Amino acid sequence: xxxxxxxxxxxxxxxxxxxxxxxxxxxxxxxxxxxxxxxxxxxxxxxxxxxxxxxxxxxxxxxxxxxxxxxxxxxxxxxxxxxxxxxxxxxxxxxxxxxxxxxxxxxxxxxxxxxxxxxxxxxxxxxxxxxxxxxxxxxxxxxxxxxxxxxxxxxxxxxxxxxxxxxxxxxxxxxxxxxxxxxxxxxxxxxxxxxxxxxxxxxxxxxxxxxxxxxxxxxxxxxxxxxxxxxxxxxxxxxxxxxxxxxxxxxxxxxxxxxxxxxxxxxxxxxxxxxxxxxxxxxxxxxxxxxxxxxxxxxxxxxxxxxxxxxxxxxxxxxxxx
Amino acid sequence: xxxxxxxxxxxxxxxxxxxxxxxxxxxxxxxxxxxxxxxxxxxxxxxxxxxxxxxxxxxxxxxxxxxxxxxxxxxxxxxxxxxxxxxxxxxxxxxxxxxxxxxxxxxxxxxxxxxxxxxxxxxxxxxxxxxxxxxxxxxxxxxxxxxxxxxxxxxxxxxxxxxxxxxxxxxxxxxxxxxxxxxxxxxxxxxxxxxxxxxxxxxxxxxxxxxxxxxxxxxxxxxxxxxxxxxxxxxxxxxxxxxxxxxxxxxxxxxxxxxxxxxxxxxxxxxxxxxxxxxxxxxxxxxxxxxxxxxxxxxxxxxxxxxxxxxxxxxxxxxxxx
Numbered sequence: 001x002x003x004x005x006x007x008x009x010x011x012x013x014x015x016x017x018x019x020x021x022x023x024x025x026x027x028x029x030x031x032x033x034x035x036x037x038x039x040x041x042x043x044x045x046x047x048x049x050x051x052x053x054x055x056x057x058x059x060x061x062x063x064x065x066x067x068x069x070x071x072x073x074x075x076x077x078x079x080x081x082x083x084x085x086x087x088x089x090x091x092x093x094x095x096x097x098x099x100x101x102x103x104x105x106x107x108x109x110x111x112x113x114x115x116x117x118x119x120x121x122x123x124x125x126x127x128x129x130x131x132x133x134x135x136x137x138x139x140x141x142x143x144x145x146x147x148x149x150x151x152x153x154x155x156x157x158x159x160x161x162x163x164x165x166x167x168x169x170x171x172x173x174x175x176x177x178x179x180x181x182x183x184x185x186x187x188x189x190x191x192x193x194x195x196x197x198x199x200x201x202x203x204x205x206x207x208x209x210x211x212x213x214x215x216x217x218x219x220x221x222x223x224x225x226x227x228x229x230x231x232x233x234x235x236x237x238x239x240x241x242x243x244x245x246x247x248x249x250x251x252x253x254x255x256x257x258x259x260x261x262x263x264x265x266x267x268x269x270x271x272x273x274x275x276x277x278x279x280x281x282x283x284x285x286x287x288x289x290x291x292x293x294x295x296x297x298x299x300x301x302x303x304x305x306x307x308x309x310x311x312x313x314x315x316x317x318x319x320x321x322x
Numbered sequence: 323x324x325x326x327x328x329x330x331x332x333x334x335x336x337x338x339x340x341x342x343x344x345x346x347x348x349x350x351x352x353x354x355x356x357x358x359x360x361x362x363x364x365x366x367x368x369x370x371x372x373x374x375x376x377x378x379x380x381x382x383x384x385x386x387x388x389x390x391x392x393x394x395x396x397x398x399x400x401x402x403x404x405x406x407x408x409x410x411x412x413x414x415x416x417x418x419x420x421x422x423x424x425x426x427x428x429x430x431x432x433x434x435x436x437x438x439x440x441x442x443x444x445x446x447x448x449x450x451x452x453x454x455x456x457x458x459x460x461x462x463x464x465x466x467x468x469x470x471x472x473x474x475x476x477x478x479x480x481x482x483x484x485x486x487x488x489x490x491x492x493x494x495x496x497x498x499x500x501x502x503x504x505x506x507x508x509x510x511x512x513x514x515x516x517x518x519x520x521x522x523x524x525x526x527x528x529x530x531x532x533x534x535x536x537x538x539x540x541x542x543x544x545x546x547x548x549x550x551x552x553x554x555x556x557x558x559x560x561x562x563x564x565x566x567x568x569x570x571x572x573x574x575x576x577x578x579x580x581x582x583x584x585x586x587x588x589x590x591x592x593x594x595x596x597x598x599x600x601x602x603x604x605x606x607x608x609x610x611x612x613x614x615x616x617x618x619x620x621x622x623x624x625x626x627x628x629x630x631x632x633x634x635x636x637x638x639x640x641x642x643x644x
Contacts, residue, residue: 023625146519147485149633156629163469193515197468285626292624302614303345304607307478309629311471 002045011039021284027315030269033084033284040091060098060298062291063114064089065132067105067123077270078240081283085120085141088287096295116294119143122185137297141290144186144307151297152307153290157187157265160279160312161194164263165235167314169202171322173232173261177225178208179245180237188237191265195235207231211241218244226252231260233320239264239271239278246276246319261320265312277320279312286310324367333361343606349637352591355406355606362413382420382620384613385436386411387454389427389445399592400562403605407442407463410609418617438616441465444507459619463612466508466629473619474629475612479509479587482601482634483516486585487557489636491524493644495554495583499547500530501567502559510559513587517557529553533563540566548574553582555642561586561593561600568598568641583642587634599642601634608632 008015013032020028021036028036039045064086073079074086086102093100103112105124116137119129126145132138133150144152161178168176178195181188192208199206211221222245225231236242242264246256254260264271267280289308296302316322330337335354342350343358350358361367386408395401396408415422425434427446438459441451448467454460455472466474483500490498500517503510514530521528533543544567547553558564564586568578576582586593589602611630618624638644 019622023622146516146523147481147488149481149485159469159471159629163471166469194468201468282626289624289628300341300345302611304604305633306611307481307631307633309631311627311629 002043004045006043007036007039007045010043011035022288027280027313029272030080030084030267030283034087037084037087037091037284041087041094044094046095046097060096060115060295062093062098062100062294062298063103063112063117064100065103065105065108065117065119065124067121068107069123070121071104077268080268081266081281082121084283085287085290088284089118089120089141089291092288092291096291098291098295115298118290118294120290122187137294139290139294139297141286142187149305151293151305153286153293154187154190154307154309155281155286156309156311157191157279158194158197159309160265160314161191161235162198163194163312164279164314165195165198166202168233168261168320168322169198169204173321174204175207175229175231176204176233176235177231178206178235178237179211179221179225179241180208181241182210182212191237213238213241213244218248222248222252230254233261233263235263237265239266239268239276242276242278242319243270243274246274256319257321261322263320267315271315272317275318277317278315280315281312282310324365326367328365329358329361329367332365333357344610349602349635351594352402352406352589352605356409359406359409359413359606363409363416366416368417368419382418382437382617384415384420384422384616384620385425385434385439386422387425387427387430387439387441387446389443390429391445392443393426399590402590403588403603404443406605407609407612410606411440411442411463411613414610414613418613420613420617437620440612440616442612444509459616461612461616461619463608464509471627473615473627475608475615476508476512476629476631477603477608478631478633479513479601480516480519481631482587482636483513483557484520485516485634486601486636487517487520488524490555490583490642490644491520491526495643496526497529497551497553498526498555498557499553500528500557500559501533501543501547501563502530503563504532504534513559535560535563535566540570544570544574552576555583555585557585559587561588561590561598564598564600564641565592565596568596578641579643583644585642589637593637594639597640599639600637602637603634604632 004015004018008018018036021033070082074083110131117132118139120141122143129150140150140152144154180192183189196206209221209225242262246262264276264278267278271278326337326340330340340358343355392404396405432453439454440461442463444465451472462474466476502514505511518528531543531547564584568584586598586600589600593600
């Protein structure tokens with residue numbers, strides 16, 4: 001049997017690093033994460049399972065459903081988020097002896113017959129999810145729909161943004177604003193609620209600006225914000241918004257973080273390069289836990305549906321005072 | 323080895339019922355649930371584990387921490403909620419070969435040395451939780467503190483109340499109010515957010531009344547509510563509030579559910595007796611999943627902390643039109 005040492009050797013990392021990726025502990029760079037996931041998949045490494053128990057049961061077939069929008073950005077900077085989730089799903093599927101087939105949400109007629117489906121990203125509609133869950137086990141990753149009772153694995157944006165807002169309030173910063181994406185998306189709404197909740201809890205007025213990073217230039221919203229007043233901290237809905245904000249503020253002559261602290265969410269590779277403080281989403285954990293959950297559902301363990309909210313990790317770099 | 327058939331026989335129920343309790347599927351009455359949990363514990367039943375794998379590892383010792391407030395109400399109607407959770411924790415601990423010791427939160431000097439702790443209920447403070455999690459693995463049950471990143475198993479009040487609010491809006495009911503307990507408690511706040519979120523999503527004005535069921539009479543708040551207008555539906559924060567509301571409204575001559583629908587949350591035994599429609603919390607699932615989680619943490623699997631939010635189940639009885 002393949003050991004964790006073999007995986008470490010092949011990936012060119014330490015055993016502790018492999019363990020960190022599998023257990024979601026500590027900080028591992030995206031690049032290393034991808035290397036470890038690749039080695040796991042190629043070697044067919046299977047931790048924590050008795051070989052006997054695995055041999056006894058049938059092989060499951062699971063469809064991995066992704067929208068065209070996500071497929072098209074996979075090789076870009078923003079798409080790394082989904083790339084790591086999808087790699088983690090493939091690696092973990094190999095561990096559980098699950099065969100996978102990637103399905104494009106937009107082209108699909110819902111006629112294939114897999115044992116279960118993992119839907120990645122927030123593009124699947126309520127109708128599509130209901131249709132699918134009436135005929136197979138379904139797990140959503142980075143997606144949740146209110147009141148639908150479908151198994152979901154998400155990152156806890158509420159908790160993360162609450163934490164960081166509370167933290168900078170406690171350090172004495174004032175005029176903390178939230179620059180967020182469209183609130184029709186669950187993820188943005190969740191983070192927005194964390195900000196509003198922390199501000200009101202500590203007696204501060206929440207001040208929010210909406211900005212659609214896919215269709216707008218950040219200039220207009222920042223002009224509007226700076227016309228009102230100069231904030232001491234801007235907490236952004238994601239790293240893309242935060243990085244654009246950072247670059248525009250510098251262009252306008254503000255010193256970062258002396259004048260204004262800027263904080264992102266996700267921790268994409270550019271965040272590390274640009275020294276952006278951010279709330280890191282453990283992306284491979286999202287994928288690993290999705291496979292673990294679908295395996296439980298397929299083998300009839302712990303069928304009661306739930307939403308699993310993985311806490312984020314605050315990574316302080318140079319764009320924020322605290 | 324003890325089989326699921328043995329458990330069913332001893333509890334005097336069907337195998338399907340035992341399986342429902344263990345997997346959190348479908349409806350099982352509280353009484354049956356307690357019988358099954360008792361049989362599991364007495365027989366030492368262990369599902370889904372290879373005996374070999376279990377034999378290989380050490381026995382863990384876990385402290386089950388409960389406040390005096392909860393210990394004192396355990397034998398009352400309201401306390402059944404906690405009684406089932408605690409029974410489920412004991413049964414599941416036996417499955418995982420974990421020894422448990424019950425600890426009273428209020429008397430405790432935090433000096434015992436267990437491998438881990440399961441804290442049941444919302445009385446533990448932030449300081450107590452931080453102190454404990456700095457020296458051992460900790461899982462909270464029915465408790466969560468914003469931004470603390472501690473493993474929590476909770477019922478998803480947001481999702482449940484969102485679902486039922488949406489449901490009765492879609493059936494054409496108007497004037498839907500929310501009668502809630504003190505919002506300093508996470509559980510009440512979570513359900514409150516589900517109500518407000520559904521009302522605003524569907525273009526309705528949220529109307530809320532606060533009522534402290536431990537220290538107040540329900541008469542005053544209902545008088546105030548009915549002076550404003552007569553609602554068509556009252557969604558309550560828990561069953562105790564809903565049952566008191568039900569009885570007072572009937573005393574005042576209202577027909578339930580013709581004039582007013584009343585909906586609770588929890589599904590305590592009195593809800594079933596009184597025909598109260600309610601959002602059922604799968605209590606034994608909370609306990610079982612807490613033990614499963616602490617076992618994962620103690621054995622070094624899946625260490626990344628998360629909040630697990632178990633969806634509730636809407637049980638329609640006679641107190642509501644839909």
